[in-house]
Amino acid sequence: MPDHPPHHATIDDVARHAKVSIATVSRYINRSARVSPGTAARIEAAMTALAYQPTSAAQKLAGGKMNTIGLVVDEISGEFFQPMLRGIQAGASDAGYDLLIYSLRRTNRAGRYALGEKNCDGLVVFADSLPDDELCRLSETSFPVVLLHRSSPSGFNIPCVTIENKRGARDMVDYLIEQRGYRRIAFLRGHEGHEDSAWRETGYKESLAAHGLEYDSRLVGYGGFDEDIAKETVTQWLRRGITMDVIFAADDDSAIGAILAIKHCNRHVPQDIAVVGFDDIRLANYLDPPLTTVRAPIEEVSRTAVEKLVEVMHGHSVPPVTLLPTELRIRQSCGCC
Amino acid sequence: MPDHPPHHATIDDVARHAKVSIATVSRYINRSARVSPGTAARIEAAMTALAYQPTSAAQKLAGGKMNTIGLVVDEISGEFFQPMLRGIQAGASDAGYDLLIYSLRRTNRAGRYALGEKNCDGLVVFADSLPDDELCRLSETSFPVVLLHRSSPSGFNIPCVTIENKRGARDMVDYLIEQRGYRRIAFLRGHEGHEDSAWRETGYKESLAAHGLEYDSRLVGYGGFDEDIAKETVTQWLRRGITMDVIFAADDDSAIGAILAIKHCNRHVPQDIAVVGFDDIRLANYLDPPLTTVRAPIEEVSRTAVEKLVEVMHGHSVPPVTLLPTELRIRQSCGCC
């Protein structure tokens, strides 16, 4: 019996094979109504025999669900990315959704963002990968969105999930002051517009203030969440003779840059200048000396974001802000030993 | 003028607004036929005014193209992953495709793989994330697939792209023997079934043979592409008093495990035992001592895979195998200084 041209099986094929109507097949697939055991068995057999897979585009069009969630990121880079994606994927998979990645280096030719509004049932938007007005537009059409590592544009109420950045930074600086006795604590910012960085800086300032230490703007520089940028900044500090007990980098990548800069100037970490970071990327533990940092539960945060998104998609309401706790990871770069 | 319920604009809305038929709008959008300048302008204006975005589900259903490429991976983990995804995303984005990620830790309830055949126009399949029979099934329906870091099941002719594993390993071992004068060279395999590992081992053996060195199975162990597994294996070797000049780990992660094991036994790298790896992950350069390894152009390979896939999707034929060159990265862990 010659196979017809390798046409993919459709719901009609399954229905015919199982000798039922397509509606029944649809019901069985979606568990949207009871089907008798015998029918179910025949449908199951037919699906297997024909290696049937529903066409999600058709499902979407007919029913309005894509079974897909989208992740919007600006760029796929950094140590940060892999645990994030891992968490997102796990969350999506657990909830039965596919994952579509939007890396928005470019917009489509009309200058509009070719977002997943039509391809996804919901979107997780990472940090500042999308301008506020896009976010607002999405929100206005009540498209399900949750924000990851950023907060809602003011006036809107888009749920967000991130880590306790301020608290983590505060804890770290408290530790540096109280346990290590440091006084001159430099800070290396991340990019402008990245909230993680802003909150960490706030935590830094609060701790300083709480300990009666004066904020010195000469001790705050741009690290750009980037090894090279941080290295350059710290090198400049050192050249200009600016002194400090410890450098608190807003993320581990910039901490690496700081360490490198210090070593290149023939100074020692932590004896001459201590360095601490934020995130606890894998590398942190392998550096020389191992980096004291604040552990950010990146994977958990991402996974949580998806869970919240699924809630929203199901029409449930979720808390406007979900903060996951951080934890100090004391290693050697802070001079603890 | 009260807005009607925030219903998304459809092609009908645009057509009405521009006072043309939906067919013309479709033609304009797809550039599938000339439309008169005046009409074009009105359509463009209407699209902008209504913030119209075509629904890709409908496009797919009607036109048969999803504008989506699927990436099949088993698990999102390892240093390897980020550059790979970055390459894939770049390739997809350049060709105008969205990217769907399938992390196949689980199959759907029927035990079938919920693959993207219906949701994607083509699939990039990473390593051994999919069993051969699934691959064959896909291939038989002439669904566009390209393999990444693995070769085609025999009898099939699925294009694949990967790196020159054998050559890279061969070069490394040649170097170890010829330049460093090592004789007892241990090898740490990756997982069973992962072709990268198999080819690297072949390169290792070839080099040994070419230099008249005997293959000693006691010097070959399981590293599992994993730090902990490798560490355990090397620790066992050391305990049993097995000696070697250098350990060639099939990937950098296992090289890290090897270094750790050696250090824990109070031996020194590279003075007592040298260690080299494969891949050149970011960490490699930060280890103590910095790891000599074979640079695998992971991002480029991934990007190339997508490019080939796009060719296939366009009906063009592509070479059955595409191999990208590797390069030695000599650092200190091999004892070169």
Place this chain on the structure above:
DNA sequence: GTGAAAGCGCTAACAT
């Protein structure tokens, strides 16, 4: 150059 109309594969009333 443009419009009318027939589906693409599926879900969700509405029947029975």
Place this chain on the structure above:
DNA sequence: ATGTTAGCGCTTTCAC
């Protein structure tokens, strides 16, 4: 419990 049917938003003949 199962079948019938009307779309979902779009592309694509086929006419004009």
